[in-house]
Amino acid sequence: MKAATPKAKLYEQVAERLNGAITAGTLRPGERLPSVRELSTRERVSVSTVLQAYLQLESLGIIETRPQSGHYVRRRERLLPAEPQVSRPANTAYTVSVSALLGRMYRAVNDARVVPLGAASLAPELLPVQRLNRELALLSREEGEAAVNYDMPPGCPELRRQLARRALEWGGALGPDAFITTCGASEAVHLSLMAVAKTGDTIAIESPAYYGALQSIESLGLRALEIPSHPRYGLELEALQAALDKRRVAAVLIVPTFSNPLGSCMPEEHRQRLVAMLAERDVPLIEDDLYGDLYFGPARPRPCKAFDTEGRVLMCGSFSKTLAPGYRVGWVAPGRYHERVELLKFAQTVATPSLPQLAIARFLQNDGYDRHLRGLRRRLAAQMEQMREAIAEHFPEGTCVTRPTGGSLLWVEMPRTVDALTLHARALEAGISVAPGPIFSAQPQRYSHFIRLNCGNPWSPRIEAAVATLGCLARSLA
Amino acid sequence: MKAATPKAKLYEQVAERLNGAITAGTLRPGERLPSVRELSTRERVSVSTVLQAYLQLESLGIIETRPQSGHYVRRRERLLPAEPQVSRPANTAYTVSVSALLGRMYRAVNDARVVPLGAASLAPELLPVQRLNRELALLSREEGEAAVNYDMPPGCPELRRQLARRALEWGGALGPDAFITTCGASEAVHLSLMAVAKTGDTIAIESPAYYGALQSIESLGLRALEIPSHPRYGLELEALQAALDKRRVAAVLIVPTFSNPLGSCMPEEHRQRLVAMLAERDVPLIEDDLYGDLYFGPARPRPCKAFDTEGRVLMCGSFSKTLAPGYRVGWVAPGRYHERVELLKFAQTVATPSLPQLAIARFLQNDGYDRHLRGLRRRLAAQMEQMREAIAEHFPEGTCVTRPTGGSLLWVEMPRTVDALTLHARALEAGISVAPGPIFSAQPQRYSHFIRLNCGNPWSPRIEAAVATLGCLARSLA
Incomplete structure (x- = not known):
């Protein structure tokens, strides 16, 4: 702090x-x-x-x-590492080219031999697997034809009703018709980008930014303008303002609540200012709220959408980080871009899987979801703390690490001499997957001494040993 | 004929x-x-x-x-209508702009009050709903964590094994590693386009073409070059060759087997020539084989992929027209573009739903699928025939209609004075959804007196009455 x-x-x-x-x-x-x-x-x-x-x-x-x-x-073995500095990306819009490193990383998720500290996945034992599967089994009998048939956009009415009900909790005045269901938040973000930007346009993003967003930007022929970002408060508004004054930006795409990889959480007052700043310039904001329910503090941070009176915020979310990634159920509340997003959804994947939507809607109907979330947040906070302490113990002198107040990700800055790509390769040889810094930027060579570590696994001797091995490898490269 | x-x-x-x-x-x-x-x-x-x-x-x-x-x-009340002529689209590449008509059409699928002759959906009673749902219920218990967790690209190994096994039947030398599973064939086609083309590129397509393909082309900032197409044999190769000689085409995207909306089936010898022609020019072919299993004749038409020795054909398919549209399980065998497509899949929707993939893989393991397909093909052929006869009876003099040898779609050419958009609007007022011709072309005003009719519903007095109403409306507009 x-x-x-x-x-x-x-x-x-x-x-x-x-x-x-x-x-x-x-x-x-x-x-x-x-x-x-x-x-x-x-x-x-x-x-x-x-x-x-x-x-x-x-x-x-x-x-x-x-x-x-x-x-x-709290007593500690040693002091926690310092936080990384505010990022200072070059003030240029880049075409994105993130390498096939990603392939190695996501494949590790389904490879039980590899310790999964790379992709942002949660261990299934943290999820209500049995209850969800039971719902699904019941529904597949009850629903019969509806389970097998297309559930055309905007998607499952009961799920949208539940989304509207949950939005009430942060003051969202969104009815069921405000939502469109999608194949995860990734599709929601991708569709949002398609709806508000055309080829060659510039999208302002955080730096570092989620590699999936960079991939979407690349694949749509857009340009990424990386804005300096604070390790705890996210996007720096002054820097954004300066950028907006200088060039045309088609949209801003950020993860204001527990960003990926920084874990930063934008203060409420910043959110208000951001929404106002963009309204003034008629620039849409794509808000990826994937981690919004995973706050460690006393209350859910209110999304930017809460301050949006003109429908310029396209809010995206999913149940992949809280219930069932394999169900592929996400959503978008696209505001004034609703019609366009819905049509694009139809064109791109036609519909969202029917039964998984119904199962999640059913799960949300009772208070089991909130109970589950309370437990999940506690466990993630503890796991993240243990990971931070293990980093402090094993990583080279001078290593900095973020202090997120939610989510499941830590961003680790190692001494400049430690090359993250080399570390990534050596770690994989040792059966450990990590996310190397360079995949979080469109600029070549950027974040070359950073890695992102996933804290989505219950702490165990195996995880501890993996962090020790990583630290040892990093020291040998320092 | x-x-x-x-x-x-x-x-x-x-x-x-x-x-x-x-x-x-x-x-x-x-x-x-x-x-x-x-x-x-x-x-x-x-x-x-x-x-x-x-x-x-x-x-x-x-x-x-x-x-x-x-x-x-066969005895008939009156002679069947003639077939439409070969299409003659303008020889120009258009940016695509298909209207929000689509929204009204796909929403009708989930509206039980509307007779669904618009979208290409099959009535659930034609599908093995109970058996599929039973598999899914069983699997959700057996698989536990795997059912809930991400199934990262390339997707479910057992499903890919089954796809490889089925490819053997048409002589496809594709191993399980040749496939990537997707959220339906739409995503497969969308990813294929992204993998082989960049903004501003021209894609050669059939004319008329599937509106979903047009939407994908539009949303990616590509241009559609419509090639004259024969109502029974599909894309005209001479016209394609002339186009390729004149301009750079980034890819050809067609539905060679029971195209949408024409229902045409490209002769095998054409397929061979097409693959050779594109190999010579190093142009990739995106082959949407969505309807390949729905042949009415004695054998499955061999896909273009069967003649592809250089990995230049990206073959796309799904189970949405044969098993369970709501499961959203499709696939692509992208040949030499495999790595790129896989990465794009990860960027766009991360993974395909886990459990639906497993349920379909299980279904394919026994011979229930082939038995189901035999029955489905018979029923579709009969339904299509009944629809054709009803059109002959009720539509205005001079109406032409296609004679597909597979699939579930009829393409109806009405007298020039019948405006399809007006007919579409009047029909919807009468509780009947049809697909109006103009959505099947990027050229404004094209196919303005055509409609596509879906034969995916068991013949019934309700369907018969709907066709009679359509015919009556068309007569009043003629």
């Missing part, structure tokens, strides 16, 4: 101050923190604000709760 | 001669045809060749078999 919070919420400010005291050594590992009531009086904030602040610090692994005793500064 | 067969097979030549005799009135409705043995002696061909010829004429509704009695010229 090194960088300053831009207009942070009250609880974030409280957390920030406490963290400052811990970083400065005022509060030492093992020391007891003030009681909630004490701090509430001292900071002149409500008890619930203090509780939220403590929850955030706990989710970040900075403090810990001891039952019937209170909150304590 | 008006047009001359180019280098037809022996049985086709026999069928052609018989048909000529029937058309000329030499053989009259109700008359008995020569016995198989007689004809075999007379024509100096084998008994099996005569049987194939009779089978073809039967599938076209020209003759009928009476058990224990022999073959007879």
